[in-house]
Amino acid sequence: MNDLDLLPEPNDAFEIASVRLTVDLQALADNWREMARRSGMARAAAVVKADAYGLGLEDCGTTLYEAGARDFFVAVAQEGVTLRAYAPEARIFVLSGIWPGQERMFFENDLVPVLASEEQLAFWMGVIAEFGDYPCALQVDTGFNRLGLPLADALALAEDVSRPASFSPVLVLSHLHSGDTPSAPSNKLQLESFQQVTAAFEGIESSLSASAGIFLGQDYHFDLTRPGIALYGGEAVNGAKPLRAVATAEGRILQIREAQKGETVSYGATHQLARPSRLAIASVGYADGYLRSLSGSGIPLRGDGSHGAFGFIAGKRVPVVGRVTMDLTIFDVTDVPEQHIHTGDYIELFGPNISLDEVARAGGTIGYEMLTSLGLRYERRYLEAAD
Known part of the structure; x- marks a missing residue:
């Protein structure tokens, strides 16, 4: 018997993916019917x-x-x-x-x-x-x-x-x-x-x-x-509420770490913590189309001091802190109760709780680019339409 035979079978690929994308085909069909009606x-x-x-x-x-x-x-x-x-x-x-x-x-x-x-x-x-x-x-x-x-x-x-x-x-x-x-x-x-x-x-x-x-x-x-x-599910008219969200992108939390007030976060030490914080390091980065311009700090294009992107987990919006890197992004999850978040959980990057276009605007772009920049590493799940 090979030692590998003693290991359990892998779980569903979607459930263990580092980054994953859910595509709601029922929402897609409903959106087309709505545009046909309009x-x-x-x-x-x-x-x-x-x-x-x-x-x-x-x-x-x-x-x-x-x-x-x-x-x-x-x-x-x-x-x-x-x-x-x-x-x-x-x-x-x-x-x-x-x-x-x-x-x-x-x-x-x-x-x-x-x-x-x-x-x-x-x-x-x-x-x-x-x-x-x-x-x-x-x-x-x-x-x-x-x-x-x-x-x-x-x-x-x-x-x-x-x-x-x-x-x-x-x-x-x-x-x-x-x-x-x-x-x-x-x-x-x-x-x-x-x-x-x-x-x-x-x-x-x-x-x-x-x-x-x-x-x-x-x-x-x-x-x-x-x-x-x-x-x-993207905005067709500037500022107008879009139709149903079709795509939900998520990144898996690899580590949750404690950091002290005054410490810095990510490349260039561009973000300094103003309070003792808990940081969730998620397995997603600009190689996955989660743009570097979504960083919480250190981006010249946002010299006006405006914030970067937010994720969503356990009912809370959580900000990106520091620079987004190729494979990793850091979220401040201090305000999420400890018992509600664990390593291995997934943070919503965009979807029903954080809209595609909100994220795009935080990165200085549009929803079109966010969707068409999705990288090859996303494990995809398609929710079938009813008819």
């Missing part, structure tokens, strides 16, 4: 780029498809290839468009390229001249100065009687640059520009609004909306 007469797509905002394309894509989504947006073609297995009857739009050498990938997986430049448009004309009619979408820049044909060029294309008859976009779209700020005057300016586009491409479906734009009202909905961050 989209009024428009259909609601689902944006699943960047591995479904870091939460897993396979599980999230399947859940959204089963919830009723039939239009999806990905960033690159390979994401669309992966998604096709889980959304067999969906239209899948690829926002980065198509380039030479990708034709087979698009055709075999029934992906719809979103053409966003004169170069892509010219290439696509050659593709359809050789292979015949195939659906595409056309992105128009209405003031973002990112991807998209300039407005004047798009209007000229619509009126160009010499364009191939086989050029048949199934969707024209644009993107609001300040949709998360409802009072921004640019929203109405972009809306007016896009209305010119939809009039020029009469009879072709149109889409302007991602998550934030949906909240601007019916005028911004057109035929298809493109909710993204709102589906995953």
